Amino acid sequence: MSHTDTLESYIRRMELVHEQLGDATWLISPGNLRHTQIVVKIQEPIVLFSTPVFELAEDTPDQEALFRTLLELNEELLHCAYGLQDRQLVLSGAHPVETLDFNEFQAMIDDMSMSLDSHLGTIARWRPSPKAQEAT
Secondary structure, rough: OOHHHHHHHHHHHHOOOEEEEEOOEEEEEOOOOOOOOEEEEEEEEOOOOOHHEEEEOOOOOOHHHHHHHHHHOOOOOOOOOEEEEEEEEEEEEEEEEOOOHHHHHHHHHHHHHHHHHHHHHHHHHHHHHHHHHHHH
């Protein structure tokens, strides 16, 4: 069985709402409280799990406190971590594709879902208002 088939079987086994975006890329809706979505992508030799949280504005106040908060939140995470991609705050994780079994896949999805549900309230004060995001 190919890695793509294996991941597809894991997604179906968890009964996750999903959309296949490419040969080895899925957009998963884990059904968490915040209705976040997770991109799962096979990028040999790893599987990437990623979800955008929000884009930092040029004038995001007290960024040092935000980054400190994210580092403290990272301590609570088992399979993923907060990071920056340009100005985009993301929650992401990775696992070697060769050794990713169903339990590890489920743990990654669950860790990301639960983290977003519990952490978004903590970091919401740094999230730009919708009007500010439209202006950029």
